[in-house]
Amino acid sequence: MRSDRLLYELEPEGFGGRHCESWDQWRQKANVALPNFPDDVLEQWVYRHWKGVLCNWGWLDFQSMRFELEQWETEKIQSLIKTPHQEVVDKLSSRMSNALFQRSWLVQDMQKHGTWPVAPIVLHYERDIDVMQGKVMKAPYNLLEGHHRLAYLLRLAEQDADLASTHSVWIARIPLH
Structure with a gap:
């Protein structure tokens, strides 16, 4: 519905x-x-x-929808979480090398703690879903909320920053009817 x-x-x-x-x-x-x-x-x-x-x-x-707070390792986040708005994540990630973005409270907090301050929200779904304008939500995990956090974590991982061993992730599931 x-x-x-x-x-x-x-x-x-x-x-x-x-x-x-x-x-x-x-x-x-x-x-x-x-x-x-x-x-x-x-x-x-x-x-x-x-x-x-x-x-x-x-x-x-x-x-x-049902939600479960899970702890995921960085590698699992990198390999499984997708978004039909990947260009937004890529753009945000590339901005982290800009000195202005280095002053952002979120970037500083994530660098200090090695993880995000609030868990992003990810939809678990069994199959790919066509959403809009030719974009597709790729199964099994798609980001609903937290594009800035995901972008910054991915960039920190690329830079071999000192990251927490796990990160909180809200997993949303919708039972198939």
């Missing part, structure tokens, strides 16, 4: 404006509509990126 209508109903009041509904207020209605979503996932994905979630992922069945 598509989630477009549900996501429209979950729009944070004032989204994109100065006086957006607070996370705590919004979470109350979101927890009722999406009881299987961990607060971390709700906040970093649906609340913060509501319009992008609606436009890019509204066709997914959010009410059937």
Whole structure:
């Protein structure tokens, strides 16, 4: 079942404006509509990126999604996580050599801790899915949220930086109907 209508109903009041509904207020209605979503996932994905979630992922069945927080080694992340927006990840990754991006709080935090501060969200699916404009979500793992984090981790790995042995990853699964 598509989630477009549900996501429209979950729009944070004032989204994109100065006086957006607070996370705590919004979470109350979101927890009722999406009881299987961990607060971390709700906040970093649906609340913060509501319009992008609606436009890019509204066709997914959010009410059937289940989440599990897993620990993955860097090599597993490098080899298994794909995205139909690989050009965005590549562009962000290449920017890490720019001195301006080196001052980014996220880059500095990841260099300091060897991992990301918040787990990205990855969809596990059994088959490739055509999504839009000739793009394909390649099975079995596709990034839903966390393109900056993935790009920076991949670049740190390329540079042989001192990385944590494992990294947290939210795995979303949708049972096939």
